[in-house]
Amino acid sequence: MRRRLRAARxxxxxxxxxxxxxxxxxxxQTGRGPLALLPGRDVTWQTVESRGVWRVGMDxxxxxxxxxxxxxxxxxxxxxxxxxxxxxxxVEAEIVAIGYDSLLDALQTGQVDSVISALPYDPxxxxxxxxxxxxxxxxxxxxxxxxxxxxxxxxxxxxxxAVEWGSSGDMIARRLARDGIDLTLAQYATPDEVIxxxxxxDGVDAALxxxxxxxxxxxxxxxxxxxxxxxxxxxxxxxxxxxxxxMAARIDAALEALKNDGSLxxxxxxxxxxxxxxxxxx
Amino acid sequence: MHRLKSxxxxxxxxxxxxxxxxxxxxxxxxxxxxxxxxxxxxxxxxEVITLNPKMxxxxxxxxxxxxxxxxxxxEMVREMGxxxxxxxxxxGYIQPxxxxxxxxxxxQIISHANRQGLTVVARLGFVPEWARPKESTPLYLDEEHFAxxxxxxxxxxxxxxxxxxxxxxxxxxxxxLEWGYDHVDPAKYAEMLRVVYPMIKxxxxxxxxxxxxxxxxxxxxxxxxAMNDLAYLQALYDAGAGPYxxxxxxxAYGWRFPPDEPAAADAVNYRRAELLREIMAANGDGDKQAxxxxxxxxxxxxxxxxxxxxxxxxxxxRAYEIAQDEWPWMTAVAMWAFRYPWxxxxxxxxxxxVDTEFEPKPIYEEIQRYAKEGPNAVADPALSASxxxxxxxx
Numbered sequence: 070m071r072r073r074l075r076a077a078r079x080x081x082x083x084x085x086x087x088x089x090x091x092x093x094x095x096x097x098q099t100g101r102g103p104l105a106l107l108p109g110r111d112v113t114w115q116t117v118e119s120r121g122v123w124r125v126g127m128d129x130x131x132x133x134x135x136x137x138x139x140x141x142x143x144x145x146x147x148x149x150x151x152x153x154x155x156x157x158x159x160v161e162a163e164i165v166a167i168g169y170d171s172l173l174d175a176l177q178t179g180q181v182d183s184v185i186s187a188l189p190y191d192p193x194x195x196x197x198x199x200x201x202x203x204x205x206x207x208x209x210x211x212x213x214x215x216x217x218x219x220x221x222x223x224x225x226x227x228x229x230x231a232v233e234w235g236s237s238g239d240m241i242a243r244r245l246a247r248d249g250i251d252l253t254l255a256q257y258a259t260p261d262e263v264i265x266x267x268x269x270x271d272g273v274d275a276a277l278x279x280x281x282x283x284x285x286x287x288x289x290x291x292x293x294x295x296x297x298x299x300x301x302x303x304x305x306x307x308x309x310x311x312x313x314x315x316m317a318a319r320i321d322a323a324l325e326a327l328k329n330d331g332s333l334x335x336x337x338x339x340x341x342x343x344x345x346x347x348x349x350x351x
Numbered sequence: 352m353h354r355l356k357s358x359x360x361x362x363x364x365x366x367x368x369x370x371x372x373x374x375x376x377x378x379x380x381x382x383x384x385x386x387x388x389x390x391x392x393x394x395x396x397x398e399v400i401t402l403n404p405k406m407x408x409x410x411x412x413x414x415x416x417x418x419x420x421x422x423x424x425x426e427m428v429r430e431m432g433x434x435x436x437x438x439x440x441x442x443g444y445i446q447p448x449x450x451x452x453x454x455x456x457x458x459q460i461i462s463h464a465n466r467q468g469l470t471v472v473a474r475l476g477f478v479p480e481w482a483r484p485k486e487s488t489p490l491y492l493d494e495e496h497f498a499x500x501x502x503x504x505x506x507x508x509x510x511x512x513x514x515x516x517x518x519x520x521x522x523x524x525x526x527x528l529e530w531g532y533d534h535v536d537p538a539k540y541a542e543m544l545r546v547v548y549p550m551i552k553x554x555x556x557x558x559x560x561x562x563x564x565x566x567x568x569x570x571x572x573x574x575x576x577a578m579n580d581l582a583y584l585q586a587l588y589d590a591g592a593g594p595y596x597x598x599x600x601x602x603a604y605g606w607r608f609p610p611d612e613p614a615a616a617d618a619v620n621y622r623r624a625e626l627l628r629e630i631m632a633a634n635g636d637g638d639k640q641a642x643x644x645x646x647x648x649x650x651x652x653x654x655x656x657x658x659x660x661x662x663x664x665x666x667x668x669r670a671y672e673i674a675q676d677e678w679p680w681m682t683a684v685a686m687w688a689f690r691y692p693w694x695x696x697x698x699x700x701x702x703x704x705v706d707t708e709f710e711p712k713p714i715y716e717e718i719q720r721y722a723k724e725g726p727n728a729v730a731d732p733a734l735s736a737s738x739x740x741x742x743x744x745x
Contacts, residue, residue: 169654170697191696193694193696194696233660233661234660234664234713235650235659235660235661235664235713235714235717236660236713239660243713243716244710258659258661258662259659259661
């Protein structure tokens, strides 16, 4: 009788153990299971390490983030960012040129290990990809000249605001107007004309423009400042496969390191030019 | 005696409990159908006020679950000044089984659209599983099931007689993708029209049947993916499809070209519609009308076929104007796409007039102004260097 009981107990332990094993293996297939967190389980990161090459997908058609230089080689903010991160890990960054609309497909099918391509964060894609912390916010900013007292949208009452006709900045300005801020819109055909309108002071008090346009203008030496944070955030992030938790963790750690040691700011200055100096507060 | 009474009382209690349980069960059973019925008040009958009665948009209500959002979408279309909508009514959603019909969602769309004073153009397609082979896509239909599709289309035409006066049969049959990845075959599509058209007309003789719009494409001869739209239309006539449609649906995307870019066989632009019209006339269909059921421009910052947001506004306004002033053979122009139920998170979001939260984009307000005031009512910054100034953004 006792032997039977012992045999039954052994069988139960074996069956439960097998089921647990199957469940863990199944969970791990998703890349979200507990085994994925164990060292050495991230195939993407393991491959990058063993290969010594980090394959980064990028559409080189969006300067200054990514473009092709005179020799046809990829160059830009994102290229330097990739190389700086790779340097931290002791590997080489290989830029793989892919059309913008196919970048995430290429990541999903394993053609590249990560994507860095002025890629806006998309919460809906988090079921399939891991996204890093933001390294640049391209959202719409309120821009003014250096002497302006405008610091926030509420200060726009009675003011003239330059926007690119039909753009996100235009949409936000119209929203502010609907919300009761009595502003006058000055609509221009292109972002560069918006900057010109603000700088040459043809009755324009402020502009609502995307951060990339603003930063480029600042880099050219235009005396304009961002008043506050972006009014509608559009963070650029780095994407990795969902089954690559270690890859994603290392990307975040490298970004943090580059931010802390000033490298990220250096890359920004290299591709956008220097920021104007903030006016001294009285 | 006392025991008998207590037994009776116990039985009564059991009976009441059983009755309550049955009632609750009935309520649960009835709850879903009751919920599915129209619950949002239609509101008063409205009319569209516009200076250009040919203005339209393609709505995307197929996957819009909440009825109030259907109503709000259609209200905003009316308020923009567009009297026409094109909407997709998937066969597979409405007739999921041969004898099972689910009309609730299409009833909602059509009743709200009618109440807003909008003219509905219904595009039919999307084959249910029971009418196609396993492993095929919902865009595949073999000839044995043309009559099934005809029955569905006829039921649709009869149900909405007086509410829907225009039906489009299929979509972009010159693309392998839209033809269930089968070999693109104008003769097979002509046969579909020959079967389906008389069934629809028998159900509702007053309805206008549109041949499906062709995808504008410069695909080379022999391509596995697509057939050139001009070649396809001629082949359709050659296959004898002429008597089996009353109007031609057209897709007219401008890509990076302005709307006044002249039509050319080797270019995809807005005026390519004129070339399709020439083929109609050459085949004896010069008296028939056409309708643009998709078209327009995109203002995504990175998509290679996109234009600047201001250009998109100016081009869209001009495109409506061309249809009104120059194309008497064009019944309406429905731009793609008014709003998506959710963000596509791709260049597709930059085709829309309002965002998913119903916030109007600048193009919505500018087209609304065009519908009220006509063209050139305001200086056009996309076409001049000096800024246009508007108090309060209006």
